[in-house]
Amino acid sequence: MAAYIAAMDTVDKKITALLAEDARRSLADIGEAVGLSPSAVNERIRRLNASGAIKRFTVDADHAALGLGVTAFVLVGLDYDAGEEAFKAFAAAHPSVAECHHVTGGWSYLLKVRLADLGGVERFLGELKAQHFLARSETMIALSTAVERCFTPAEV
Template sequence: MESIDRKIINLLAEDARRSLASIGEVVGLSASAVNERIRRLVAIGAIRRFTVDVDPAALDLPITAFVLVALNYDAGEDAFKAAIKAHPAVLECHHVTGGWSYMLKIRTADLGGIEAFLADLKAGRFVARSETIIALSTVCERGFAGMEG
């Protein structure tokens, strides 16, 4: 990937609504050339989607928790993945190493939301065991950290 492409990605990661002309000024290209590069980056999968950074408290979802899950493989891993992808509380799901199968990041309005989420997992018989870690505060959270180039 060219350094100009990396710069474009970094600029979009900072502000996905940044104008093509503004990006072009930084990277030394016309707006149309920037647009073409962005289309190409999307086409090859380097840019998967454009998103917004929302304040969870503004959506009444101030509780962030991380749930470590050891799967009950009798329930089926594909069924677990489908349920997790469909669950509105789940922000992230990572297959991990060590004593756990998956690590989930969830957001809820209150502690009862965490209990409800865990009840949903138990109802699906997906969980052999779990551990929940509640975040007291968030020091840093990024959708993309940027990259050198």
């Protein structure tokens, strides 16, 4: 698996970038862009998927249109008596957590959460407190989003 990821060539990177722009793009369209037949593109996508280089195909949704108009970033200082693995399991299972990053500095984790309203932020923080995960926290509310990407392809 990892051997194929390390051996990704410029064609694989270009295919990945094209799929990141539009995962519904046809094999023929991708093939035309990279100079391969649709069946060769399909084989490369299959190998990229099997290797883990492509994790999933997804939808870029408008969160506000889905009723999730508030994005908050929560810096978490873990109470390690609660257990780091339990915290990570909580974050992975919680439907409001879009991202969870282990970070350097004075904090343990950074969470990106999407919620309907500010009351949802308060309820989410209450859940973290009820689970005894927090030694301390700091929450920032995004006023707007200037740039957001699911994937930024390297120079291809």
